[in-house]
């Protein structure tokens with residue numbers, strides 16, 4: 001049995017947390033490949049080292065005062081090294097990093113140093129080999145991940161390695177420049193390593209006892225999901241359930257490796273198993289609820305649009321021309337609605353409206369901003385009739401005005417669109433209807 005274990009920033013925020021992590025790794029010999037994140041927040045008011053690195057780099061590049069922030073970063077690592085009583089001095093590493101900042105080595109280089117330094121400390125603490133992901137996790141020049149070259153290199157590089165610490169979040173492009181995944185990307189590194197070494201299990205250790213039915217910041221003490229499929233998880237992660245990066249399932253999915261979400265602060269809890277498929281039915285009709293704010297709906301109306309061949313394609317082409325990706329597209333006989341991320345759309349708004357006029361000559365084009373989308377996800381929905389009806393009933397009862405409802409063809413998810421200020425109420429109403437009232 002070989003396990004890859006990834007520890008998130010909350011699990012490595014201090015020497016106290018590092019000790020818990022050390023105990024977890026030592027408790028199971030199969031935990032041979034360790035992927036650490038950078039130190040996260042020690043409490044809700046604290047700062048993540050990754051954020052401090054971005055800020056320090058920006059200040060250094062702009063010629064501003066950066067030294068104080070840089071000292072803050074050093075202090076975070078010193079607290080860990082001293083607390084673990086390690087014979088380790090990172091002064092030369094910090095000197096190199098400062099020099100690289102002043103040479104404008106890039107924001108991605110800056111952010112990656114959080115994981116790099118934590119990896120050095122972790123390797124020393126555990127007595128394991130340190131393997132730099134810059135040597136085996138590759139990106140294309142445009143910043144997208146080169147999965148196949150990476151997989152080959154990881155397999156070759158780690159073939160004869162018994163145990164290793166491999167920092168998360170970064171790699172390099174083919175010119176040798178350091179590149180990072182998007183925020184939360186150490187989850188992806190863990191998955192890449194698990195695929196490359198054909199691990200039996202990818203354990204992802206965080207500060208909650210698994211994937212919860214809803215965000216614990218919205219629902220108090222939500223139920224834990226015992227098992228969830230890759231597909232369900234992808235839907236929830238994409239819609240804001242931030243416990244696992246939405247792209248982290250792709251590498252392990254190729255090898256059918258399960259992911260186990262575990263709690264560093266409660267290692268006795270079993271957590272959540274994320275699997276390709278399972279015959280276990282979920283405890284409730286729905287597996288989970290997640291949502292995001294910040295959407296805008298563009299409603300295009302034209303009498304008899306359904307008789308015009310290629311109408312939708314021409315409208316969508318206008319969005320594509322402006323490089324805007326589309327989230328959802330519910331439609332009626334004489335109307336179609338396109339939902340997009342408001343932050344991406346705003347800048348191109350007027351070009352898109354005039355583009356739609358030129359492309360299809362609509363009667364009206366109207367916009368509604370400040371929308372939230374909530375995904376209700378569950379493999380159990382297929383077998384249970386009336387889920388959409390129950391969602392409507394729950395929201396009517398909670399006095400929420402439903403702007404849109406869209407069921408995926410896989411019957412795995414239903415997306416509800418509401419005003420942003422109804423976001424929390426909507427999640428609570430759905431949770432109460434499907435989970436609280438039956439548990």
Ligand SMILES: Nc1ncnc2c1ncn2[C@@H]1O[C@H](COP(=O)(O)OP(=O)(O)O)[C@@H](O)[C@H]1O
Pocket residue numbers: 007008009010011037040184205206207208210211212213214215216217240241242243244288
């Ligand atoms: N459905 C959910 N289940 C569990 N945690 C969730 C969910 N939705 C949001 N979260 C949040 O995700 C956090 C864990 O993710 P993250 O902060 O990235 O951890 P880490 O630093 O360990 O990588 C939890 O503390 C919780 O607040």
Ligand SMILES: N[C@@H](CC(=O)OP(=O)(O)O)C(=O)O
Pocket residue numbers: 007008009010037038040048050051114168169182183184185186187
């Ligand atoms: N440290 C990076 C990458 C990461 O995955 O962190 P965490 O495991 O704490 O979410 C970030 O803050 O985005």
